[in-house]
Amino acid sequence: MLTGAALLDRHPQTAHHAAPMKSRFLSWLAAVGTGVALTAEPQVLNGLMVIVDNEVITMRDVMQSVAPAVEVLMRTYGNQPDVLRQKIQEAQRDALELLVERKLILHEFERSGFNLPETVVDERIKERIRERYGGDRAKLTKTLQSQGLTYEAFRKNIREEFIIGAMTHKEVRSPSEIVVSPHKIERYYAENLDKFRIKDQIKLRAIMLNGGQTRSAAAARRLAGEILARLREGASFAEMARVYSEDTYRTQGGDRGWIERGDLRRELAEAAFGLKPGQPSDVIEVGDTFWILLVEDAKANQVRTLPEVRDEIVTTLQAEEQTRLRREWIQRLKTKSFVRYFST
Template identity: 35%
Template sequence: MMLRRSLGATLIALLLTALCARADQAAASPTAPAKATQELTKKVNDGLDLRFANGIAAIVEDTPITVDDIRREIAPLIPQLQRESHNEQEFDQKLQALQDEVIQNLIDRVLIVKAFKKKKDDSDEVRKVPASYIDNRIEEIQNDQFDGDRSKFLAYLRSRGMTMKDYRKEVEDDIIYNYMLGQQRKSASIVSPVKIEQYYNENKDRFYQEDAVKMGMIQINRDPGETDQQLIDRGNELIARFKAGTSFEDLAKTYSQDAHRLRGGDWGWQKRTDLKKEFATPLFALKKGQVTDPIITPEGCFILYVEDRKYAGIQPIDDVRDQIEHILAQQMSQRSRERWLERLRRDGYVKHY
């Protein structure tokens, strides 16, 4: 099924989770939980039919928002919604909110597409998406969602009662919708240095960081009957090579016996609280570029390396400038989008049922 891109951030997160779960279960035979989900889906569909007895939730300009439109958006989300609800009452409340959000998103989608196509004056031509763009997008959908099998794709269209002409219009509207949202984001994405500094000064606590080490590790597994001293001797041989100039990364790739060997022993940034005490204490006593003495455990010998360090405290503004810019750009984009949508809703014709 082609997924509309008109869902809000909350719906997208739900949808991705639901689709991943559904993919994991695709090969499984029907189970009791699957049957329960089917029954719940039927209940949801019956509820929609009861709520919108004439099959229409809203009219936007001259476009109806139908119960089938809503059902198609909500159906993949029901299992996730069920898992997140502790009882039937909570499920019903979340479902009502989800239905309302889906309806509003579908309305906004129609208004946005209309805004793209609207003439500014009599001399303007109606803007259209080039046919080649639509052809390419349909080909992508056919390959990605139907394994390139055109017969499956056409069967999907028949199941929705759609002609190819209908589907091309739907794809065109999706392209327009995403283009318009992209243009809106661009227009609100410029953040001034003054605003970045102001945000930093007002939110310094957000940029506090604990002690952290960019850690490398070599693990040497204990052979049967091997003593602690023998392990220490093996570890010291590698430490001697490191001090003689061999890079820690090369030593780890050659001698380490854990899953991080292929990455040169790189374990990324680790906080003190992320590690066992027998690792954290010697590691955080080191400076950048140093290695620990061999650390012996029942499993074997470990050599830890400090590739880089971050000390506890408020991070300098230069270290978080990009992060702040991203936060502010998102906030500005969201506010700009809401104002834009409010204007479209105010100027457009919308009738709810």
Template identity: 25%
Template structure:
């Protein structure tokens, strides 16, 4: 099971009401998959989400934009084929399944509800949107388990070979890592006058914090981000669990020293580190060697699953009616 966040390509997002009419007036069918259509507006929604998560995909070059659109459209047609196959095989996912998956993700990454919501917000998702993504993810996983999993076996010899070829930094497990107890004040902002107003408010809050105002009180009053009702306290996190722009602005902060105003994602942030601790390794039975082999097994399994999925989806495409009109 995995967190579909890290998730770089977010599925099934809602179109903003302000853009719906304009999109409809210019809409057209760009793909037909076994009788089901994909609209140009849906492709543009996906493109916008990708550009938000991966700024390097933003381009004014028509040829590069067209290439990105074609790549995304192929992904969307394959998703449609996978959904259709899951329906054909009567694969279902319940609310309880999704709840358990979210609990597993939180436990596996050692994060609280507030921390998870913070990470989702960084990627432009709400919890409800994430639940929809996760539902589709679980359906796909169950489909692949049914049609592919029984064909995949990772041997001990494969693990030995993988580890012998891995660089030292992959084979050595760190004895621990620093975790930061982090507070966040977040002010959402869009372009134009609203964005300038949000930046001005953020800088005013920063000045008040420098003058001695209580961070938690300011977060409860002004923040629109995670754990605002708890004074912005999202608990202990390690740098590798944070978005790069957050980690960069947190790692050198002194305890109880508010950060500068940071522009990131869809608004302005102020961070505060209230404590630092070193996370130790798990119990002795989970030895470094055991953990290392298990990680290697998972990586090899994922690689083989990806290879077999590519073969499977290409075969499914060859047996399906897929028409691209882009």
């Protein structure tokens, strides 16, 4: 596997100095009617957003960068225009900052006198073709054509991705390299008990019959009654679920695992959380469906213990520390670069 920092060779280069500039965030108002307008006048698309040293970032750059995220947001929040507008603005701001950081890191690579051998880029491209295109270079070519990209642009992007990854690895420790002290773990636990609180839970099995589809409601109700009678005579709930249940949990014997009250419809939750472990419910009619529930076990509202959540806390604190280290690194790059934001 190629490792980044080991492949960054240094060559002589004159140092570049620049004065820091006070930055301002750009905020856009997306036009929202039934959706969000993603088009703009050419002069707006080409408008300056940020200057980073001797390079510029335009609105077009930002919109191209954020386009995949916007598609997801429109599918998710398309019927909530105000929320959609806010989410898109946040995505645009994040995309702009990532583009700024990208240029800062690439400039630092050049400023530091590093050199990335072209053979490394060639190998990374071969890996990409193997991983994503089954080793078929023609598929890559067709994909690039459909995206309006040239091979040269693709190669440039691969090269920059490698440089950014290598430089980040060199300057920012990976989470696994970050040691978290027991004191920090205990303090985080004490200050975030609500994050580790478990609401009332039950381990549930269910049998569901459809009425009005393959049979009449009356027939489904009658069958549910017969199943319940057999359960009360001692029949295995799991086996009865495998035979009769008509939902996707049938093959698991109706096993729903551990669930909270909010995971169920109100009618089912009221019945399920009123049952004692081992006690099957009566037949519950919800719309055109008929249910029989069985609670196998129950847990009362409680806070998970520190030993139970220690690994989760370590992972969280390692990620937070890595984020802090990266933020400080980017800030140092900004202080020795010329960065100017433009508002519109």
